Each structure stands twice: as structure tokens, then as C-alpha cells.
Amino acid sequence: MKKLLTTTIAIIGLYTFSFAQYVDNALLFTQQNYGTTARSKAMGGAFGALGGDFSSLSINPAGIGVYQRSEFSTSVNMLNYNKTKSTYQGYSGEDDSNKFNFSNLGFVGSTPMVNSSVSGLVSLNYGIGFNKLNNFNQNSQAYANYSPHSRLDAFAQNAKGLTTIALNDENAFYNIPFESKLAWDNYLIDPGEALNTYVPILQSGETVDQLENVHSEGYINEYVLSIGANFNHKLYLGATFGFQDLYFNERYSYGEDFYTTSDERFGDFFYTYQNAYNGSGYDFKIGAIYRPIPQIRLGLAYHTPTFYYLKYDYSAEMSSNLSQVSAEADGSHYSETPYFHENMNFRTPSRLIASAAFQFGKRAMLSIDYEYLNYASIKYSGNAYADINLAIKDTYTKANNIRIGAEVRMTEHFSLRGGTEFLSNPFNDAEYKYNSYSGGLGYSNQRFSVDLAYSLGELTTYRNIYWVDNIQQDPVKEQNMRHEVMLTLGFKF
Numbered sequence: 001m002k003k004l005l006t007t008t009i010a011i012i013g014l015y016t017f018s019f020a021q022y023v024d025n026a027l028l029f030t031q032q033n034y035g036t037t038a039r040s041k042a043m044g045g046a047f048g049a050l051g052g053d054f055s056s057l058s059i060n061p062a063g064i065g066v067y068q069r070s071e072f073s074t075s076v077n078m079l080n081y082n083k084t085k086s087t088y089q090g091y092s093g094e095d096d097s098n099k100f101n102f103s104n105l106g107f108v109g110s111t112p113m114v115n116s117s118v119s120g121l122v123s124l125n126y127g128i129g130f131n132k133l134n135n136f137n138q139n140s141q142a143y144a145n146y147s148p149h150s151r152l153d154a155f156a157q158n159a160k161g162l163t164t165i166a167l168n169d170e171n172a173f174y175n176i177p178f179e180s181k182l183a184w185d186n187y188l189i190d191p192g193e194a195l196n197t198y199v200p201i202l203q204s205g206e207t208v209d210q211l212e213n214v215h216s217e218g219y220i221n222e223y224v225l226s227i228g229a230n231f232n233h234k235l236y237l238g239a240t241f242g243f244q245d246l247y248f249n250e251r252y253s254y255g256e257d258f259y260t261t262s263d264e265r266f267g268d269f270f271y272t273y274q275n276a277y278n279g280s281g282y283d284f285k286i287g288a289i290y291r292p293i294p295q296i297r298l299g300l301a302y303h304t305p306t307f308y309y310l311k312y313d314y315s316a317e318m319s320s321n322l323s324q325v326s327a328e329a330d331g332s333h334y335s336e337t338p339y340f341h342e343n344m345n346f347r348t349p350s351r352l353i354a355s356a357a358f359q360f361g362k363r364a365m366l367s368i369d370y371e372y373l374n375y376a377s378i379k380y381s382g383n384a385y386a387d388i389n390l391a392i393k394d395t396y397t398k399a400n401n402i403r404i405g406a407e408v409r410m411t412e413h414f415s416l417r418g419g420t421e422f423l424s425n426p427f428n429d430a431e432y433k434y435n436s437y438s439g440g441l442g443y444s445n446q447r448f449s450v451d452l453a454y455s456l457g458e459l460t461t462y463r464n465i466y467w468v469d470n471i472q473q474d475p476v477k478e479q480n481m482r483h484e485v486m487l488t489l490g491f492k493f
Contacts, residue, residue, distance in 0.1 A: 019387075019388065019391070021275065022380065022385075022388045022391075023388065023391050023392055023395055025248070025277070026346070026375075026378045026380075026392055026396075027375060027378070027396065027426055028134075028136070028248070029134075029220070029246060029248070029277075029308070029346065029348065030348045030349065030373075030375065030378060031134065031423075031426075032058075032133040032134060032220070033045070033132070033133055033134055033135070034047065034055060034058065034059050034133075034403070035055065035438070035453075035455065035486075036054070036055040036058065036075060036103050036104045036131035036132055036133070037053055037054055037055045037073065037075045037103070037104050037451065037486070037488045038075060038440055038442070038451035038452055038453040038486045038487055038488035039053050039055075039417065039440070039442055039451045039453070039488065040053055040055035040056075040059075040405075041419075041438055041440065041453040041455050041484065041486050042405070042417035042418065042419060042438050042439055042440025042441075042442075042451070042452075042453035042454075042455075043367060043405025043406065043407060043417050043418070043419040043438070043440075044403045044404055044405045044418075044419025044420050044421045044436065044438055045059070045369070045403045045405070045419070045421060046355070046367040046368060046369040046403035046404055046405035046419060046421075047059050047060070047063065047355075047367065047369070047405070048060040048063075048287075048299040048300075048301060048353045048354070048355025048367075048369040049289055049297040049298060049299030049355035049356055049357035049367060049369075050063065050066070050297065050299075050355075050357050050365075050367055051063025051064065051065065051066030051067070051236065051289060052066040052067055054071075054073050054104055054106040054108065054127065054129060054131070055104065055131060057106070057127050057129075057131070057224045057226045057238075057240050058131045058133065058222055058224060058240070058242065058285075059301065059353065059369070060238070060285075060287035060288075060289065060299050060300075060301035060353060060355065061226050061227075061228060061238030061239050061240035061285050061286065061287045061301070062228060062236040062237055062238035062287040062288050062289040062299065062301070063228070063236070063238065063287070063289065063299075064108060064125045064126070064127050064226050064227070064228035064238045064240075065123070065125055065228035065229050065230040065236030065237060065238055065289070066230070066236055066289070067108050067110045067123075067125050067228075068110060068123070068230075069110055069492045069493065070107075070108060070109045070110050070492065070493055071107070071108050071490055071491065071492045071493075072106070072107045072490070072491045073104065073105075073106055073107075073449075073488060073489065073490040073491070074102070074104060074105045074106075074488070074489055075102070075103040075104035075105075075486055075487065075488040075489075076100070076101070076102055076103060076486070076487055077099075077100060077101050077102075077103050077484055077485070077486050078100065078485045078486070078487055079098070079483060079484060079485035080098060080099050080100065080101060080135065080137065080482070080483075080484050081096065081097075081098045081482070081483040081484075082096060082097045082098070082137060082138050082139070082480065082481075082482045082483075083095075083096040083480070083481050083482075083483075084096065084138060084139065084140040084141075084478055084479070084480045084481075085478070085479045085480075085481075086140055086141060086142035086476050086477065086478050086479075087142075087476070087477040087479075088142040088143065088144050088210075088465075088474060088476045088477070089144035089147055089474045090144070091142075091143055091144050091145065093140075093141035093142050093143050094141065095139040095140050095141040095213070096139060097137050097138055097139045097215075097217075099135075099137045099217075101132065101135065101219075102132070103131070103132045103486060104129070104130070104131050104132065104488065105129050105130055106127060106128065106129025106130065106131070106224070107127065107128055107129055108125060108126070108127040109125060109126050109127070110123050110125045111123055111124045111125065111126075120231065120232065121229060121230070121231055122230040122231065122232060122233060123229070123230045124227070124228075124229055125227070125228045125229070125230070126226065126227050126228075127224065127225075127226040127227075127228075128224065128225055128226070129223070129224060130221050130222060130223045130224065131221070131222050131224065132219055132220070132221055132222075133220045133221070133222050133244070134219060134220040135218075135219055136216050136217060136218035136219060136248050137216065137217050137218070138214075138215075138216050138480065139213075139214070139215050139216075140213070140214045140478060140480075141211075141212065141213050141214075142210075142211075142212045142465070142476045142478075143209070143210055143211045143212065144209070144210045145209045145210075146207040146208075146209065146259070147207060147208050147209070147210055148207055149208075149468070149471065149473060150200060150202055150208045150210075150256060150258075151210075151254065151256060151271075151465070151466050152183065152188050152189060152200030152201065152202060152256075153200055153468045153471065154179075154466040154467060154468050155179055155180050155182075155183035155184075155188060155189050155198075155200070156180075156183075156189045156192075156197075156198040156199055156200050157468055157469060158177040158179060158180045159176075159177065159180035159183075159184065159189060159198045160196065160197050160198065161196050162176055162180070162196060163196055164191060167180070167181055167184040168184075173337050173338055174338070178316065178337050179271075179316075180198075181335075182271070182316065182317075182318035182335050182336075182337070183269075183318065184198075185318070185333065185335035186269060186318050186319065186320035186333045186334070186335055187201065187320060187322060187325065187326075187328065187329035187333055188200065188201055188269055188320055189201065201258075201322075201325055201329065202258060203260075203261075205261040206258065206259060206260055206261060207258075207259045208256040208257060208258055208259065209256065209257040209259070210254075210255075210256050210465075211254070211255050211256075212252075212253070212254045212465055212476075213252070213253045213254075214250065214251075214252050214253075215250070215251045215252075216248065216249065216250045216251075217248075217249050218246070218247040218248035218249055218277075219245075219246075219247055220244055220245070220246050221244070221245045222242045222243070222244050222245075223242070223243045223244075223245065224240050224241070224242050224243075225240070225241045225243075226238060226239065226240040226241075227239055233291070234290070234291050235288070235289070235290055235291075236288065236289040236290075237287075237288050238286070238287050238288075239284070239285065239286045239287075240284070240285040240286075241282070241283075241284055242282060242283045242284070242285060242306075243280065243281075243282050244280060244281040244282065244283070244306055244308070245280055246277060246278070246279050246280065246281065246308060246310065247276075247277070247278055248276065248277040249274070249275075249276040249277075250274065250275050250276070251272070251273075251274050252272065252273050252274070252275075253270070253271070253272045254270075254271045254272075254465070255268060255269065255270040255271065256268060256269055260324075266322070266323050266324045266325065267320065267321055267322035267323055267324075267325065268320065268321055269318060269319065269320040269321075270318065270319050270320075271316070271317075271318045272316065272317055272318075273314065273315065273316035273317075274314070274315055274316075275312065275313065275314040276312070276313045276314075277310050277311070277312055278310070278311045278313075279308050279309050279310030279311055279346075280308070280309060281306045281307050281308035281309065281346075281348075282306065282307055283303060283304045283305065283306040283307070283348075284303075284304045285301060285302065285303045285304070286301065286302055287299065287300060287301030287302070287353075288300055288301075294359070295358060295359045295360075296356070296357070296358055296359070297355075297356070297357040297359075298355070298356055299353070299354070299355035299356070299357070299369075300352075300353070300354055300355070301351075301352075301353040301355075302350070302351070302352055302353075303350060303351035303352075303353070304350055305347045305348050305349060305350050305377075306347070306348040307345070307346075307347055308345065308346040308347070308348070309343070309344075309345055309346075310343070310344050310345075310346055311341070311342075311343055312340075312341070312342040312343070312344060313339070313340065313341050313342075314337075314339075314340040314341075314342075315336070315337055315338075315339050315340065316336065316337045317334070317335065317336035317337070318334070318335055318336075319332070319333065319334045319335075320332070320333045320334075321333075344380055344381070344382075344385075345380070345381035345382070346378075346379075346380055346381070347378065347379045347380075347381070348378060349373040349374050349375060349377045349378060350373065350377075351371060351372070351373045352371070352372045352373070353369055353370070353371045353372075354369075354370045354372075355367070355368065355369045355370070356368050362409065363408060363409050364406070364407065364408045364409070365406065365407050366404075366405075366406050367404070367405045367406070367407075368402070368403070368404050368405075369402070369403040369404075370400070370401070370402060371399075371400075371401040371402075371403070372398070372399070372400055372401075373398070373399050373401075374397075374398045374399070375392075375396035375397065375398070375399055375426045376392065376393045376395075376396045376397055376398070378392050378396065379392070394428065395427060395428060395430075396426050396427060396428065397425075397426065397427065397428050399423070399424045399425075399426050400424045401421070401422065401423050401424060402421070402422045403419065403420075403421045403422075404419060404420050404421075405417065405418070405419035406418050406419065413443055413444060413445055414441065414442070414443055415441065415442045415443075415444075416439075416440075416441050417438075417439060417440045417441065417442065417453070418438065418439045418440075419437075419438045419439075420435065420436060420437050420438070421434075421435065421436040421438075421457075422434075422435055423435075430461070430462060431460070431461070431462050432460070432461055433458075433459070433460040434457070434458065434459045434460075435457075435458050436455055436456065436457040436458070437455065437456050438453060438454065438455035438456070439453070439454055439455075440452050440453030440454060440486075444490075446492065447491070447492055447493070448489075448490065448491060448492070449488075449489070449490035449492070450487070450488070450489055450490070451487070451488040451490075452485070452486070452487055452488075453484075453485070453486045453488075454483075454484065454485050454486075455482075455483075455484045455486075456481065456482070456483055456484075457480075457481070457482040457484075458479070458480070458481055459478075459479075459480040459481075459482075460477070460478070460479050460480075461477075461478050461480075462475040462476065462477055462478070463475055463476050463478065464476070
């Protein structure tokens with residue numbers, strides 16, 4: 001009971017800032033990238049019915065049964081360039097990031113069965129390694145000049161109902177909206193005319209310049225242990241136990257410059273926070289691939305929810321420099337929160353992936369994957385998160401994702417590939433658009449393979465920097481473009 005009470009108090013202190021963070025990160029930690037090798041990346045991640053590629057262990061584990069020889073493979077992102085353009089109140093800001101990383105490392109062992117050429121069990125296969133399921137590296141910048149709106153309005157609104165005694169309390173960070181506490185300590189809000197109400201120091205007609213910078217980094221790595229079987233080269237079965245390693249770190253900064261109605265600068269404030277998630281999780285996947293005729297493969301896979309245990313750390317600080325406000329407020333000020341730490345249990349939705357692949361002679365194939373999941377089923381465990389879980393249900397909906405890939409064998413050893421991915425809108429009411437386009441080529445022989453892929457992912461979202469009741473805020477439109485170049489080396493024996 002004491003532990004629950006402590007957690008609840010900590011969450012209350014975090015609510016004003018991070019209520020939205022809990023909801024936003026729930027989606028972020030759930031979405032996955034299935035193109036973890038160059039071949040699967042080039043084909044849009046549509047590998048549910050194909051197999052014979054290490055990425056399939058995280059998509060449809062039955063794909064491990066397709067291997068006829070043992071193989072070691074590794075993949076690197078030689079280029080992972082992420083550019084974000086933000087449009088806010090008619091102003092455009094840009095920022096980017098680029099980071100080299102490993103995408104895949106794995107080994108699959110194939111054990112042929114005696115008399116497999118006759119009937120029955122042809123081979124038993126096993127696999128071990130990792131696939132990078134998500135990459136959180138991104139930088140963004142948004143700004144607006146001479147805006148009639150200020151974040152001070154949000155600080156004042158969230159302080160409503162609090163006494164000045166509560167705001168002056170040194171321990172107030174633990175049980176009240178701490179952004180408002182920081183603003184109060186920095187003389188950015190004043191008591192209003194009504195009891196326990198507050199107003200910003202800005203006067204009617206005064207404007208502000210706004211600048212926001214967000215830097216995030218991190219990943220989700222899945223370490224897989226898989227087993228699969230090949231029956232008559234017709235039915236393939238497989239299972240994967242996945243262990244996820246999650247890391248996410250976000251550094252946020254926001255500032256405003258204040259101007260009088262005569263365009264005279266009279267102050268500013270600067271607000272920063274850093275929040276970090278570290279944790280691990282696990283899930284279980286089962287799948288099957290069936291070949292009714294040699295030219296067609298049908299795949300079906302089920303992923304249990306991923307059950308995460310996460311450690312959440314957070315701290316924030318605010319400073320201000322004011323003049324011509326009041327004798328008490330003029331000057332430089334600074335305040336910071338205590339260091340917040342929280343442990344949480346988090347569950348992603350389950351997934352269902354249905355696939356079909358069609359082979360056209362010995363030269364070409366087409367692969368299609370359909371993925372279903374319900375983002376509204378994302379859940380934080382514990383009574384302290386009841387309101388957050390309700391917000392998740394109100395915010396998110398079911399998703400129907402489509403991945404399409406094609407491969408053409410130009411010669412005995414060389415192949416050309418292409419693919420695309422369409423992710424449906426996970427939100428009930430917010431705009432969201434994601435498409436990716438990819439292509440690549442590969443060379444393979446009896447002993448060795450090398451694959452190269454390029455993909456372009458385009459994501460458009462809309463978000464609010466802050467909320468103020470009864471004031472229409474322009475959302476930030478973010479257009480993110482991720483360019484990836486991936487190389488995979490495979491060694492067969």
C-alpha cells in the first residue's frame with residue numbers, strides 16, 4: 001500500500017507535464033520496424049510468408065523452417081539520416097540527425113532429418129540473434145515570432161485552485177503540477193482577481209517569440225531464440241521467444257522572449273527537461289507457412305503482447321530574466337525540480353499477421369503482409385495509471401497495416417527488389433500519415449550473399465506544444481523523412 005501511495009504521489013507531480021508523455025510514448029514504444037535485414041528492408045518488410053531471412057524470426061517464426069542450410073548474417077545501417085521539418089504559426093524550422101548502427105546479427109542452424117527425402121519431417125532449425133525493431137533517433141525544431149499566445153497561459157491555467165502557500169512550499173513539486181510551480185518561482189505568473197486563480201505577467205497586446213527544440217535517441221532491440229520445422233517442403237511451423245531491450249532518452253528545451261506593445265523586449269524564460277526510459281520486456285510468437293501449390297505460400301503469425309518493465313527518470317528546470325515587471329520580479333531567477341524516479345509495468349497490443357506470397361516461374365515473386373493490432377489495448381499496470389489508460393483508449397484505435405514487396409531474379413545470382421509500407425492512422429481524431437518506399441539488390445551463391453537496400457520513410461503528424469482551455473492553438477505540423485541505407489552480409493555452410 002505504501003509503495004502504491006508513493007507511486008501515485010509521484011505521478012500526480014508529473015501529471016501536468018507527462019500525462020501526454022505517457023500517452024505519446026505508449027504509441028512510440030509499440031510501433032515496430034520489420035525490415036531488419038537489407039533484403040527485408042528492400043521488400044518493405046513483407047516477409048510473413050517467405051522466410052529464409054533472419055528478419056522473419058521477428059515477423060513469422062515459421063520462416064526459420066524455410067532455411068535449408070545453416071547461415072550467419074549481420075546487417076548495418078550505413079546511413080540512417082532523419083530530417084524533420086516543423087511548421088508552426090506560419091514559420092518553418094528544420095533539424096536532422098544521422099547515426100550509424102547495427103540492425104541485425106543472427107545465426108540459424110539447419111539439421112536435416114534422416115530419410116527426409118521420402119516424407120514427413122525434412123529438417124529442424126533453430127536460430128539465435130537480435131533484430132533492431134525501432135530507432136528513436138530524431139531532432140526537431142519549431143518556432144514562431146511575435147505570437148499572441150504564450151505558454152504562460154498554460155502555467156497559469158494549471159495552477160488554478162492552488163493556494164500561494166502551496167506554490168511556495170518547497171515540497172510542492174511532489175503533489176502539484178510542477179510546471180506551474182517552476183513558473184511561480186520564476187515570477188512568470190501572478191495571483192488573479194478571483195481566489196486561487198493566476199494570470200501570466202504578460203499584458204493584453206504583448207507578444208512573444210517561441211522556440212522549441214527536441215532531441216531524442218534510443219532503440220528497441222529484440223533478442224530472439226527460435227525453433228522451426230519443415231514438413232515435406234509444404235508446411236513450416238515455428239516459434240520465437242523474444243526478449244526486448246528498450247532505451248529512450250529525450251532532451252527538451254523551450255523558451256520565450258517577451259515584447260511590449262511597442263515592440264520593446266522586457267524579458268524571457270527558458271524551460272528544459274530530460275526524461276529517460278530504460279527497461280526490458282518479453283513476448284512469444286508462433287507462426288505457420290503453408291504451400292498449397294509450389295507457386296503460392298500462405299502465412300499466419302500471432303505475437304503476444306510485449307510485457308515491459310520500465311524505469312522512468314525525469315528532471316526539469318526553468319530560468320527567467322525580467323525587467324520593467326515589478327521590483328520583486330525584475331532580475332534573474334532559477335528553479336529546478338527534484339529528481340523523479342518511477343518504475344512501471346507496460347503492455348503493448350498483441351499482433352496478428354496474415355501473409356501471402358506468389359511465385360512467377362523461377363524469376364519473380366510478390367509478397368503481401370497484413371498486420372492487425374489494437375493500439376487502444378495498450379495498458380500501464382496499476383491503479384495509479386487508471387486515468388492514463390482511459391486516455392489511451394480515447395486517443396488510439398485499431399490499426400490495419402499493409403506491406404508489399406517484390407523480387408525479380410535478373411540472373412542466377414543477382415536480384416532486384418522493391419517494396420512499400422502503409423501504416424494506418426493509430427489515432428481516433430488526430431491526423432497521421434506514414435508511407436515508406438524501398439528498393440535494393442542482392443547477390444548470392446552457395447556460400448555467400450550480400451544485399452543492399454535503400455528506404456525512404458515519410459511521416460506526417462500534428463501535435464500541440466501546450467494546451468490552454470478556450471484558446472485555439474495552432475498545432476505543430478511535423479514532416480519527418482528518414483533515409484536508410486542498409487548492408488547485409490550472409491555466410492552459408
